Amino acid sequence: MNVFAVLLVAALLLLPGSAWAYIDPNAGGMLFQLLAPLFAAVVGGWFFLRRWISEQVRRLWRRITGRAES
Amino acid sequence: MTVSDGLRRPLPIAWWSMFAAAVVATSLLWLPLAIIPIIDGMLFVASTGEVLRDLALLWWLGLLPAAGLATAGWVVARGAALSGVAFARAGLAGWCVLLLPFGWVCAWLALRMAWQWVRAVTGVDLLITQEVRAAAVLVLTGTLAWGLWRTGLRAVVTRVALALASRWPVAAVVLTLGIVPIAMKPPSVLSFTTAAAPTGSASTDSPDIFLISLDALAAADADACNPESATMPRLAEFAQHATCFERFYTASNFTTPTTSTMESGLLPWTHFATQPDAKMSHETRGHTMAAVLKAEGWRVHSVTDNLLASPRHRGTFAAYTSSGFVHTTLFSNGLREAMTMFPDTALPRLVATSLALLGAFDIALHGQNSPYESERTYAEVRALLAREGRVAPLFVWAHTLPPHAPFLPPPSTKYRLLPKGELDTWREMLADNIDYPASIQPLVDKHRLRYRESIMAADAALGAFLDELQRLGRLESALIIITSDHGESFEKGYYGHAGPLTHDALIRVPLVIKLSGQTTARKVDMQVSQADLAPTILDLVGAPPLPRAEGRSLRDVLEGRPMAAVPVFAMTMERQSRFKPLDRGRYVVIDGDDKLTLRLDPTAATPAAATLHDLRADPTETHDLAAAQPARVAALQAVLRQRLAAAAAAQAQAQTQAAEHPSGQSRP
Numbered sequence: 006m007n008v009f010a011v012l013l014v015a016a017l018l019l020l021p022g023s024a025w026a027y028i029d030p031n032a033g034g035m036l037f038q039l040l041a042p043l044f045a046a047v048v049g050g051w052f053f054l055r056r057w058i059s060e061q062v063r064r065l066w067r068r069i070t071g072r073a074e075s
Numbered sequence: 076m077t078v079s080d081g082l083r084r085p086l087p088i089a090w091w092s093m094f095a096a097a098v099v100a101t102s103l104l105w106l107p108l109a110i111i112p113i114i115d116g117m118l119f120v121a122s123t124g125e126v127l128r129d130l131a132l133l134w135w136l137g138l139l140p141a142a143g144l145a146t147a148g149w150v151v152a153r154g155a156a157l158s159g160v161a162f163a164r165a166g167l168a169g170w171c172v173l174l175l176p177f178g179w180v181c182a183w184l185a186l187r188m189a190w191q192w193v194r195a196v197t198g199v200d201l202l203i204t205q206e207v208r209a210a211a212v213l214v215l216t217g218t219l220a221w222g223l224w225r226t227g228l229r230a231v232v233t234r235v236a237l238a239l240a241s242r243w244p245v246a247a248v249v250l251t252l253g254i255v256p257i258a259m260k261p262p263s264v265l266s267f268t269t270a271a272a273p274t275g276s277a278s279t280d281s282p283d284i285f286l287i288s289l290d291a292l293a294a295a296d297a298d299a300c301n302p303e304s305a306t307m308p309r310l311a312e313f314a315q316h317a318t319c320f321e322r323f324y325t326a327s328n329f330t331t332p333t334t335s336t337m338e339s340g341l342l343p344w345t346h347f348a349t350q351p352d353a354k355m356s357h358e359t360r361g362h363t364m365a366a367v368l369k370a371e372g373w374r375v376h377s378v379t380d381n382l383l384a385s386p387r388h389r390g391t392f393a394a395y396t397s398s399g400f401v402h403t404t405l406f407s408n409g410l411r412e413a414m415t416m417f418p419d420t421a422l423p424r425l426v427a428t429s430l431a432l433l434g435a436f437d438i439a440l441h442g443q444n445s446p447y448e449s450e451r452t453y454a455e456v457r458a459l460l461a462r463e464g465r466v467a468p469l470f471v472w473a474h475t476l477p478p479h480a481p482f483l484p485p486p487s488t489k490y491r492l493l494p495k496g497e498l499d500t501w502r503e504m505l506a507d508n509i510d511y512p513a514s515i516q517p518l519v520d521k522h523r524l525r526y527r528e529s530i531m532a533a534d535a536a537l538g539a540f541l542d543e544l545q546r547l548g549r550l551e552s553a554l555i556i557i558t559s560d561h562g563e564s565f566e567k568g569y570y571g572h573a574g575p576l577t578h579d580a581l582i583r584v585p586l587v588i589k590l591s592g593q594t595t596a597r598k599v600d601m602q603v604s605q606a607d608l609a610p611t612i613l614d615l616v617g618a619p620p621l622p623r624a625e626g627r628s629l630r631d632v633l634e635g636r637p638m639a640a641v642p643v644f645a646m647t648m649e650r651q652s653r654f655k656p657l658d659r660g661r662y663v664v665i666d667g668d669d670k671l672t673l674r675l676d677p678t679a680a681t682p683a684a685a686t687l688h689d690l691r692a693d694p695t696e697t698h699d700l701a702a703a704q705p706a707r708v709a710a711l712q713a714v715l716r717q718r719l720a721a722a723a724a725a726q727a728q729a730q731t732q733a734a735e736h737p738s739g740q741s742r743p
Contacts, residue, residue: 034115034195034650041111041192045185048104052238 085163096239097141108184120353131253148173281468290479293562299585309538317589329573330383340609340624344722349648352424354390366394379474407433445483447476449536478529488531493524508571559584604643671711
């Protein structure tokens with residue numbers, strides 16, 4: 006947890022001070038606001054919740070098919 | 076092999092495994108993290124097909140760094156194994172070479188995107204210096220190293236390597252799908268060797284034209300029309316034999332839209348080069364003075380050290396005999412410029428955004444030295460003159476970045492205004508183009524002193540170039556225009572340029588025009604527009620006018636005849652889509668002493684808000700007269716609304732034509 010807190014602080018300091026700068030002038034657009042959390046969810050799920058998600062899918066599949074756990 | 080199985084085995088030393096992992100990391104993590112924040116801006120100025128094509132090209136280009144890092148990792152691993160290092164350790168070393176840079180960059184981009192998202196949603200912002208930013212890079216690096224040490228390097232690298240390498244089919248599908256938009260809209264490739272030949276009949280008696288623009292040169296700081304100018308004595312001296320305009324207004328507040336206006340005579344609401352890395356709309360790219368002059372027999376050259384000021388960037392390169400870049404010492408510029416060989420794509424921007432991290436290295440490496448030198452640009456022009464000789468009249472547009480930030484003047488002018496010990500290095504400077512709190516106005520004022528020292532250096536280089544033209548015998552007979560693309564703000568809580576604001580510091584710049592053979596001085600107090608430049612130049616050399624130009628020729632006033640003043644316009648439209656109704660941005664009309672600014676934002680409580688300033692009585696624009704003079708506001712707003720409506724109608728017509736002729740470009 007501490008690692009992520011420090012990383013977040015570091016990121017705050019690294020970032021450009023304005024959305025109007027020459028680079029990334031439209032950071033903050035509507036599409037970005039939707040895509041950024043979606044991307045974070047997909048990648049986060051892939052890296053950190055892969056096992057949990059696959060287990061949930063497996064349990065759901067067992068429930069649908071009625072097969073007992075092996 | 077599952078990940079848990081893999082954790083118990085040594086990592087493979089196989090180039091293909093490493094390449095597969097690198098391709099997955101590039102195409103599914105690095106590039107999406109870099110591109111998502113700018114996707115809205117891209118769709119503002121390019122069609123969906125063009126955006127998909129450009130992204131697909133970037134994804135395919137991403138194979139190059141992936142292959143490079145995979146090769147580096149493989150060489151290290153093989154070399155270690157051959158040197159007798161245990162196979163497991165050698166493999167780990169190779170995969171570290173591959174994955175640690177990716178991990179660092181992806182962590183940096185992910186956290187940057189997270190902060191941008193928080194800022195977009197909450198409106199929170201921070202003011203930081205480059206020095207703090209450089210320290211933060213070290214903090215991030217140290218934290219990542221500590222995290223790896225705590226978790227165990229081998230466990231982390233093995234898990235990530237296997238997870239990435241096993242996803243190669245996903246990356247392969249993404250890359251394969253990318254072929255479709257590329258095939259549907261293939262990019263053009265700029266030849267660097269073939270020069271377009273002039274086609275017209277202009278004789279060698281026709282004057283050479285030198286358009287010299289100094290980036291980010293505010294009129295108030297240049298003081299060019301004052302013979303006693305402290306910052307630009309050489310330009311002021313030159314103006315004693317030329318016409319100096321005291322109220323020359325740019326069309327916007329940063330390079331892309333303003334240089335587009337300079338060469339087309341069109342305002343940003345028509346050419347729509349309204350994003351830093353936007354190109355002029357397809358239907359306006361042929362509407363340039365370069366195209367007219369080339370058709371009339373001039374050899375047309377652009378020489379610049381600023382990518383954004385290049386016709387390769389604006390999409391108007393086809394009209395130029397040459398459009399070279401001047402070398403800068405910026406590490407991050409090389410790749411960006413190389414990508415301009417695909418001049419109708421957004422690849423320069425996309426590559427720069429993907430490698431924005433390199434900017435931190437540039438700041439650290441340059442120390443006290445600016446990456447830009449005016450002298451290099453003028454040296455390129457001198458070389459060009461030597462090559463061209465006098466077989467045909469020349470149009471040369473030389474655009475120099477100084478005095479643009481970073482304000483690191485050469486030793487000849489540094490410390491003239493601000494003593495040594497403060498703002499000596501790039502790292503100490505504020506980041507460009509930011510809002511700042513009133514509490515740091517003294518610090519911003521010190522930046523302005525360094526800025527003025529940079530102007531002094533740019534002026535000295537300009538003077539030396541004019542001397543050289545004189546020595547070559549090319550000064551007297553030439554038409555010479557010296558100006559800037561936009562100004563620079565050190566006030567009103569905004570530092571730099573670009574952004575939403577339009578106060579005079581950002582949009583009033585010097586303009587000095589010397590006619591062929593002119594020896595007497597003139598000073599013009601009437602407001603004139605950047606959109607007037609192209610019509611004026613074409614008129615002065617007897618070339619046909621640009622039919623859709625929104626400016627007018629200033630020939631009468633240049634030749635001492637009276638001219639009636641007309642309203643001039645400026646605008647900032649970074650959040651206005653090219654494909655949607657004109658309802659966002661700031662639009663300015665200046666008529667006499669009055670300046671009306673109309674802010675349009677359909678999401679604001681007041682979708683259209685106007686301010687009115689009397690520039691004569693209140694040059695710093697501190698007293699809004701809108702409430703006190705509603706009739707004047709209404710009259711100026713009517714003028715502005717009429718022009719906005721005309722621009723909207725032209726925009727709709729252009730979209731209809733684009734739908735009917737998708738690849739067509741207009742001709743002047």
